Every structure is written in structure tokens, then in C-alpha cells.
Amino acid sequence: MVIRDPLPGDEADWRRLWAGYTTFYETDVPEDVTAETWRRLIARDTSVFGRVACENDRLIGFSNSVLHPGTWTKEPICYLEDLFVDPAVRAKGVGRALIDDLIAQARSKGWSKLYWVTRASNATARRLYDSYTQADDFVRYLIEI
Numbered sequence: 001m002v003i004r005d006p007l008p009g010d011e012a013d014w015r016r017l018w019a020g021y022t023t024f025y026e027t028d029v030p031e032d033v034t035a036e037t038w039r040r041l042i043a044r045d046t047s048v049f050g051r052v053a054c055e056n057d058r059l060i061g062f063s064n065s066v067l068h069p070g071t072w073t074k075e076p077i078c079y080l081e082d083l084f085v086d087p088a089v090r091a092k093g094v095g096r097a098l099i100d101d102l103i104a105q106a107r108s109k110g111w112s113k114l115y116w117v118t119r120a121s122n123a124t125a126r127r128l129y130d131s132y133t134q135a136d137d138f139v140r141y142l143i144e145i
Contacts, residue, residue: 002054003101006041006062009051013059014038021084025119029095037064040143053072053085053094061094062087063102067111078102083116083125095128 014032015034022029029037041050042059047068053061064082080102106114117140118125129135 001060001097003051003097004054005044006016006050006052008042011038013061014041014050014052016085017059017062017084019085021082024084027135051098053098055089055103059086060089061098063098065102073112075110077113077115078106078111080114080116095125096131099128099132 018029018034018037027129037048040046040048040062048064048066050065052059052064062084063080063083066079066081067076067078070077080099083095085098102114103113106128116129118129121128126135
């Protein structure tokens with residue numbers, strides 16, 4: 001398995017995984033938003049960036065993140081917004097490899113924090129996440145505009 005930046009030729013494979021991700025979260029992301037997300041992931045001139053896990057030239061997982069400033073630190077903060085692994089290869093270390101990759105980047109690039117959220121009911125993912133750190137006591141509030 002190789003973890004790397006997404007390349008333009010990865011779009012169809014990424015979209016296959018993205019469709020699985022949005023289905024898992026029971027949401028419908030409009031095509032223009034999906035297209036813009038992909039554009040940002042490969043542009044490398046935005047605060048949105050992606051990493052992909054590949055095996056035999058096929059994408060088997062991805063992470064999409066946002067690097068942003070904060071008010072409690074001078075160093076950037078990384079929000080891991082999306083993490084998805086092809087169901088056919090789950091429980092084989094792909095999710096862990098993608099998170100480890102972000103931790104390594106955070107350390108080498110001087111980011112101050114890496115954080116993410118998941119549904120409280122996502123027990124499978126939470127077992128992996130709990131192996132890194134325990135969930136904090138913050139409660140998320142969301143207003144859709």
C-alpha cells in the first residue's frame with residue numbers, strides 16, 4: 001500500500017470511493033460540489049488537500065482535510081474532514097495508514113493539531129480513533145445556511 005497525493009488520473013477511482021462515503025453518511029452531495037472538491041484536492045493551491053491509499057494502482061481509501069489557522073496557536077491546525085476506506089479492504093490497516101500519514105505530515109510541517117469528528121454511532125471507526133486518543137467533551141452545533 002502506498003499513501004500519496006491524489007493525481008488527476010485518480011478522479012474516477014476517487015469518485016467511486018466518494019460515492020461510497022456519501023452513501024454511508026446518507027447524504028447527497030450535489031455534482032457541482034463534488035467536482036469542486038475534486039478540483040481543490042488536486043489543485044494544491046487551496047487549504048483543502050487530500051491523500052489517497054493505493055494498492056496495485058487502485059485507490060482503496062482517501063482522506064480529505066482542511067488546513068486552517070486558529071486563535072489559540074500560531075501554527076496551522078488540520079481538520080480531517082473525510083476518511084473512507086473501500087469496504088472490500090476494511091480492517092487491513094488502510095484507515096490507520098491514512099491517519100498515520102496525516103500525523104507524520106503534521107509533525108514534519110509544524111502543524112499544531114489534527115482533529116476530526118464522526119457520528120457517535122460509528123462504532124467501527126471509533127475503535128480505530130480511540131486507539132489514538134479519547135474523544136473530548138466538546139459538543140458540535142451545526143447551522144446549515
